[in-house]
Amino acid sequence: MHSGDRRSFLSRLGMALGAPVIFADVLSRSGIFPEALAQSVLEKGWPGKEELRMLSDRPLNAEASATLLDDPITPNHRHFVRNNGLIPDRAVKADLTGWSLTVDGEVGQALTLDMPSLKRRFPNVSAALVIECGGNGRAGFYPRVGGNPWTLGAVGCARYTGVRLRDVLQEAGVRDSAVYLAYHAEDPTLNREPGKAPISRGVPIEKALDPHTLLAWEMNGVPLPAEHGFPLRLICPGWPGSTSGKWLKRLQVRDQVHDGPKMTGTSYRIPRHPVAPGEKAPEEDFEIIGAMPVKSLITRPAHQFQTPLNQPLEVGGHAWCGEGEVKQVDLTTDYGVSWQPARLQSPANPFAWQSWQCQLRFPESGFYEIWARATDQDGRHQPMVVPGWNPKGYLNNAMHRIAVRVV
Ligand SMILES: Nc1nc2c(c(=O)[nH]1)N[C@H]1C(S)=C(S)[C@@H](COP(=O)(O)O)O[C@H]1N2
Numbered sequence: 192m193h194s195g196d197r198r199s200f201l202s203r204l205g206m207a208l209g210a211p212v213i214f215a216d217v218l219s220r221s222g223i224f225p226e227a228l229a230q231s232v233l234e235k236g237w238p239g240k241e242e243l244r245m246l247s248d249r250p251l252n253a254e255a256s257a258t259l260l261d262d263p264i265t266p267n268h269r270h271f272v273r274n275n276g277l278i279p280d281r282a283v284k285a286d287l288t289g290w291s292l293t294v295d296g297e298v299g300q301a302l303t304l305d306m307p308s309l310k311r312r313f314p315n316v317s318a319a320l321v322i323e324c325g326g327n328g329r330a331g332f333y334p335r336v337g338g339n340p341w342t343l344g345a346v347g348c349a350r351y352t353g354v355r356l357r358d359v360l361q362e363a364g365v366r367d368s369a370v371y372l373a374y375h376a377e378d379p380t381l382n383r384e385p386g387k388a389p390i391s392r393g394v395p396i397e398k399a400l401d402p403h404t405l406l407a408w409e410m411n412g413v414p415l416p417a418e419h420g421f422p423l424r425l426i427c428p429g430w431p432g433s434t435s436g437k438w439l440k441r442l443q444v445r446d447q448v449h450d451g452p453k454m455t456g457t458s459y460r461i462p463r464h465p466v467a468p469g470e471k472a473p474e475e476d477f478e479i480i481g482a483m484p485v486k487s488l489i490t491r492p493a494h495q496f497q498t499p500l501n502q503p504l505e506v507g508g509h510a511w512c513g514e515g516e517v518k519q520v521d522l523t524t525d526y527g528v529s530w531q532p533a534r535l536q537s538p539a540n541p542f543a544w545q546s547w548q549c550q551l552r553f554p555e556s557g558f559y560e561i562w563a564r565a566t567d568q569d570g571r572h573q574p575m576v577v578p579g580w581n582p583k584g585y586l587n588n589a590m591h592r593i594a595v596r597v598v
């Protein structure tokens with residue numbers, strides 16, 4: 192979003208309050224909303240993201256509803272946002288002045304790349320890629336856990352354009368000592384502590400060298416929007432969204448597992464063994480989350496839909512998994528007694544989600560539930576109930592269920 196848009200949004204909101212917001216342009220650069228308007232922002236949504244459910248405005252966190260995610264390619268205005276800190280000024284102003292990307296650490300020769308040389312020196316690629324927050328579905332865990340209570344919509348599949356991270360790393364020359372790729376970004380912490388990063392994660396070097404891991408500057412044909420990481424972000428598809436660093440300024444190849452903020456303790460880590468809900472597990476039992484589990488969404492019809500008895504109901508959605516392909520999607524209307532296979536499309540490219548459709552008929556009028564269950568190529572499928580409780584509420588891939596009324 193351009194700062195001008197936000198400025199006018201702020202003054203529009205201000206007018207609704209009956210008075211302009213003085214110095215709104217100063218605030219608009221920071222990603223912070225005036226306190227007087229905080230409530231209205233949460234009600235109306237972030238400018239350009241009005242349809243999303245706002246979880247918080249500082250930091251900005253907003254998710255889609257299932258029906259908003261019906262498109263095969265998620266439009267930018269419907270893609271969830273998950274920020275740990277503030278949106279950098281550079282991103283709000285779409286300003287590339289002084290920006291470059293450094294690639295260093297366990298490499299033969301460190302690189303410094305500005306945007307034109309990044310675009311020119313490496314083959315440009317585009318792909319539809321799923322990003323899902325590791326905490327998507329967190330609201331389903333009991334006992335409740337801290338963090339954003341995402342329900343279903345902290346996931347999206349947009350088309351990104353950029354270069355393969357592998358090509359850039361190979362240009363720098365990855366040493367044999369390389370173990371992990373760490374990202375360093377320029378988003379300020381909530382309290383703007385100078386030089387302090389709100390989050391700095393990464394992936395094992397093998398995932399960094401996977402040809403589908405991208406450095407992207409475009410999302411659905413436009414430069415990365417401010418909230419999605421302008422000017423450059425990582426896309427590590429299939430892994431928790433937190434590995435897809437936004438607002439990049441440095442990539443560091445490390446000879447050990449990265450230990451930046453949100454890499455240690457219970458952050459994006461889960462107990463290796465099942466723990467009883469609410470139970471504390473020793474830290475040495477935790478491991479870093481890798482590929483995300485198989486999952487699906489019913490994006491049509493909406494929950495609480497009414498449909499006539501004498502007509503088949505068209506049901507559709509998407510399915511995805513952290514590695515490989517989804518092999519099958521099945522639906523049930525009788526609580527799992529019988530299952531009907533959906534027509535499942537191939538992904539547009541590896542790590543894109545796969546659309547599915549199914550026609551359902553109902554024996555008599557009344558209330559039903561529709562459950563969708565995706566199965567990956569290794570035969571793992573979504574659980575019927577919320578799976579393995581963990582202290583931060585990650586990896587809830589329980590089946591999506593909607594209620595319909597047949598009349
Ligand atoms: N620099 C930076 N990168 C970041 C984050 C952040 O706060 N700062 N949030 C991460 C998390 S937790 C997720 S789920 C994804 C969300 O990407 P999106 O906001 O484009 O949907 O970005 C990741 N990259």
Ligand SMILES: [Mo]
Binds near residue numbers: 273323325326431432
């Ligand atoms: Mo996330």
